[in-house]
Amino acid sequence: xxxxxxxxxxxxxxxxxxxxxxxxxxxxxxxxxxxxxxxxxxxxxxxxxxxxxxxxxxxxxxxxxxxxxxxxxxxxxxxxxxxxxxxxxxxxxxxxxxxxxxxxxxxxxxxxxxxxxxxxxxxxxxxxxxxxxxxxxxxxxxxxxxxxxxxxxxxxxxxxxxxxxxxxxxxxxxxxxxxxxxxxxxxxxxxxxxxxxxxxxxxxxxxxxxxxxxxxxxxxxxxxxxxxxxxxxxxxxxxxxxxxxxxxxxxxxxxxxxxxxxxxxxxxxxxxxxxxxxxxxxxxxxxxxxxxxxxxxxxxxxxxxxxxxxxxxxxxxxxxxxxxxxxxxxxxxxxxxxxxxxxxxxxxxxxxxxxxxxxxxxxx
Numbered sequence: 001x002x003x004x005x006x007x008x009x010x011x012x013x014x015x016x017x018x019x020x021x022x023x024x025x026x027x028x029x030x031x032x033x034x035x036x037x038x039x040x041x042x043x044x045x046x047x048x049x050x051x052x053x054x055x056x057x058x059x060x061x062x063x064x065x066x067x068x069x070x071x072x073x074x075x076x077x078x079x080x081x082x083x084x085x086x087x088x089x090x091x092x093x094x095x096x097x098x099x100x101x102x103x104x105x106x107x108x109x110x111x112x113x114x115x116x117x118x119x120x121x122x123x124x125x126x127x128x129x130x131x132x133x134x135x136x137x138x139x140x141x142x143x144x145x146x147x148x149x150x151x152x153x154x155x156x157x158x159x160x161x162x163x164x165x166x167x168x169x170x171x172x173x174x175x176x177x178x179x180x181x182x183x184x185x186x187x188x189x190x191x192x193x194x195x196x197x198x199x200x201x202x203x204x205x206x207x208x209x210x211x212x213x214x215x216x217x218x219x220x221x222x223x224x225x226x227x228x229x230x231x232x233x234x235x236x237x238x239x240x241x242x243x244x245x246x247x248x249x250x251x252x253x254x255x256x257x258x259x260x261x262x263x264x265x266x267x268x269x270x271x272x273x274x275x276x277x278x279x280x281x282x283x284x285x286x287x288x289x290x291x292x293x294x295x296x297x298x299x300x301x302x303x304x305x306x307x308x309x310x311x312x313x314x315x316x317x318x319x320x321x322x323x324x325x326x327x328x329x330x331x332x333x334x335x336x337x338x339x340x341x342x343x344x345x346x347x348x349x350x351x352x353x354x355x356x357x358x359x360x361x362x363x364x
Contacts, residue, residue, distance in 0.1 A: 001295060002067045003274055004095035008122050011103040012204040012239035014038075017070035019242035020267055038070040044275070044293065045268045046282060048325050048355060052291045055329060062292040064282050066271060069095055089133050089194065097198040097277055099270070100126060101239070104219035105206040119219045120226050123201065130194040131169045137191055138166050158187045169195070174230040198277045201227050201234040202270065210238040211260055235273050237266030281354035284325060285309070286334075302350040306360040316364035320346045325355045 007013045021040025043063040053061045071091045092098065102119040142162050149155040161184050165175045175195050188196075203220045214220050214236050227234045245265050248256055257265065275281070275295075282293040283305055294308050307314030323334070323343045331337040352358075 001065075001274075001278065001280065002069060002095045003097055003099050004069045004071050004092050005099045005101060006071050006092065006126060007101035008103070008125065011101045011122070013101045014070055015239040015243055016101055016202070016204070016237070017068060019239060019246040020068050020270070022246050040068045040070070041065050042068055042271065044271055044282070044295070046293050048284065049291055049293055051329055052284065052286045052325065052357070055333065056286055056288065056291055058286070058288055058291045060290040060292075062290055064293040064295045066274060068099075089129070092130070092194050092197070093192050095197070097200065097274065099200050099202055099274070101202045101204055102219075102223055104203040104214075104217060104223065104236075105209065105238075107206070117219065119203070120222050123223070123226060127174055127195065128172075131174070134175070134193045134195045135166065135169050137193065138162050138169075141191060142166070157184075161187055165193070165196075176232060177230040199227075199230075199232045200270075200273055200277050201232060203234060203236045204239050205236055207238050207241050210236070210241055210262075210266075233273060233277060235266070235269055237270065242266050281352075283352050283354070283356045283358055285359070286328070286357050287359075296352060298354075300352050301348065302346055302352060302358075302360070303348050305352045305358070306362065309360070312364045313360050313362045316362040317348060318361040318363055320350060321359040321361065322346050322350070323357050324353075325357050328357050 005013050005017055017038060017040060020042050021038075043065055046063055049061060049063055069091065100123065102122055103117060104119050106117055142159065145155045145159045145162065149159055161180075164178065165188075168175050168178055175193065176199065201223050203214075203217075203223050205214050205217060205220065209217050209220075220234075220236055224234050241260070242265060245253060245256060246267070253265075257263070279298045280295055281298050282295055285292050285294065294305070296305050296308055302320040303314045303317040306317050306320070321343055322345075323337050327342045328334065328337050331340060331342065334343070337343050
């Protein structure tokens with residue numbers, strides 16, 4: 001799972017990345033401080049893992065992980081090579097979804113590349129560059145599909161779909177605002193269109209706004225309205241506060257959150273929102289050697305979930321022995337859960353559920 005953190009220069013991208021990864025990416029008050037993307041692998045917070053580990057006492061505890069890419073700040077004209085231009089766009093092409101950090105705080109000591117605080121304008125600058133880059137890709141593909149369509153009518157659907165997306169871009173509307181069938185998304189998957197990647201807008205507010213309430217922050221309200229129109233999501237955090245939280249651990253961290261009146265860190269909220277954005281969930285495996293979380297798409301069937309562990313397990317899948325993690329904890333272990341009839345035997349058509357604890361049986 002690869003997520004790209006993007007935004008205009010000086011909106012708090014690298015500060016957020018540092019907090020996420022406890023890394024030391026440069027975070028300075030000048031444009032293009034980040035050139036090559038910094039990459040950080042972040043564990044997914046999952047209390048279920050800790051609870052299972054307390055019960056089983058395994059040799060190893062392995063959470064699911066997310067890769068975050070801190071991508072260089074973008075400016076107008078990137079699709080024509082301005083700033084870091086095509087390099088920036090190629091980095092975005094490698095990620096599965098975009099975390100766009102938007103400045104929603106006033107601070108005269110932190111420069112803004114556009115000279116004013118206008119988060120919707122900031123969003124539109126980036127989205128426009130992504131759409132213009134996609135327009136070139138679409139035009140090339142349309143020319144090819146048009147030729148193929150003369151001898152093979154099966155290309156008609158793709159042609160009509162690409163034409164619809166192109167018209168949307170030319171009207172200045174995000175292709176994300178359109179509705180697509182699974183078949184249509186499959187038709188254009190190989191193009192890896194930047195403006196179709198799922199986006200989570202992160203409203204970066206001041207410490208005061210986060211603690212006292214950001215309901216009256218007009219910048220946040222504008223971003224939420226914009227996101228709604230293009231079927232995207234938003235969350236609100238303060239990158240500065242997250243940087244402070246990231247320096248703390250255990251009880252000290254919990255006390256700090258409590259003092260701020262926060263139930264969880266913004267980073268935990270960001271990771272959970274990222275999971276929802278991509279339609280992901282976790283299943284668990286639990287034994288004396290290891291308790292581990294595995295990330296899969298919602299709707300994944302048991303054999304494909306087994307394949308996440310090892311391809312041989314998918315190929316030789318026989319059945320899955322499944323128990324809900326709550327039942328397992330309440331019973332006090334696998335043996336007791338089995339005695340109570342709570343461990344189910346599921347076959348190839350079983351659709352995995354979030355929080356399933358699974359033992360896969362296979363033969364190759």
